[in-house]
Amino acid sequence: MKLPSFDIDLDKHYNATVVIACVQCGHENRHHLKALSPDHTLRCQCGSDISMNSTAMLAAQRRVSELKQAYRIP
Numbered sequence: 001m002k003l004p005s006f007d008i009d010l011d012k013h014y015n016a017t018v019v020i021a022c023v024q025c026g027h028e029n030r031h032h033l034k035a036l037s038p039d040h041t042l043r044c045q046c047g048s049d050i051s052m053n054s055t056a057m058l059a060a061q062r063r064v065s066e067l068k069q070a071y072r073i074p
């Protein structure tokens with residue numbers, strides 16, 4: 001199964017936002033990491049379903065802790 005490519009953003013309150021690129025149209029869908037759960041399906045504006053499985057969720061969480069370390073956020 002192909003995983004969606006994603007990026008992590010931290011907002012000024014250090015909430016992690018996952019930016020998931022739609023495989024169909026390339027639109028970047030932003031969601032708070034806290035609001036995501038594994039295999040929960042998101043709907044892109046083009047109508048495609050996007051889902052982050054547990055592997056992708058773990059990768060996202062790992063990326064967040066790396067970012068926080070880089071910015072020295074407790």
Ligand SMILES: [Zn+2]
Nearest residue numbers: 022025044046
């Ligand atoms: Zn799309």
